[in-house]
Amino acid sequence: MKRENLFEMATMDALGLLDGEERRAFEDAFRAASPALQEELRREQRRLTDLDSTLPRVEPPASLRERVLAAVRDAIAAVSPARTGLALARVGATDWAAVRRQVSPLWRAACIGFATATVVLVAVGFHISATYRSAVQDFNDTKLTQLMTQQLGHEFAERFLDPLTQKVSFTPVSDSVSARAAILIDPESRTAYLVTRDLPAVAGEYRLVILDDAGKIDRSVTTFAANGMLSGRLIEAEITPGMGLAIVPPAAGAEAGPILRSL
Helix, strand or coil: CCHHHHHHHHHHHHCCCCCHHHHHHHHHHHHHCCHHHHHHHHHHHHHHHCCHHHCCCCCCCCCHHHHHHHHHHHHHHCCCHHHHHHHHHHHCHHHHHHHHHHCCHHHHHHHHHHHHHHHHHHHHHHHHHHHHHHHHHHHHHHHHHHHHHHHHCHHHHHHHHCCCCEEEEEEECCCCCCCEEEEEECCCCCCEEEEEECCCCCCCCEEEEEECCCCCEEEEEEEECCCCCCEEEEECCCCCCCCEEEEECCCCCCCCCCCEEEC
16 A cells, blocks of 8 residues: 555544445555554554643632532521421430431531532533533544545535535445545535545546446546546536446557446
């Protein structure tokens, strides 16, 4: 696997965009790479996943515990003598004295204060966790959009993020073909965006063709060049999800057969 492809796969792996087969291929290529290249790939992945700077710097104020305990003491002091008398009459003076000896009011107030402080800290922690998750999601969405825009252009990013876009994947016709492709179809305009990866750079141009019901080439939609890496291009011709599509390589003599077919 080429160095550029390794860095591309490492970026997609860090963003969680590789399927199982692609991840295994990346791991095999990573193990086969030199130690220096492995370190570069790890450094790039760490750069993409290092999100410590997005954590909010929120700490409970040091005076929170004292304020809670003071509020509990004030509430205890505000209890009316009449209600205290009812409690004494119910359990009896002797029993009340025993209870007073066993449980200190200050200890009881401290327990209530600690419980209140725990609830407050849990609420603060939940808020921090929710804020962190939101920040991570926004960061990943931004990085993904920037990556797509940088490598495939603004048009692809717009279509990829559009909930109405329909995706059609291509599969190789034989095990010897390592290339991959997908097409994003806009059902309203019926235009599409073709994305290819690992199509060998050869003399001539590849063709995107429409297949008939028998799987034979019916007509060509467009032609395009490939650079062996991830690339994309807008297809202005009318494309619908139900069409049988294929990618055909250039041929010097007789017409070549498809190397990728739509699923």
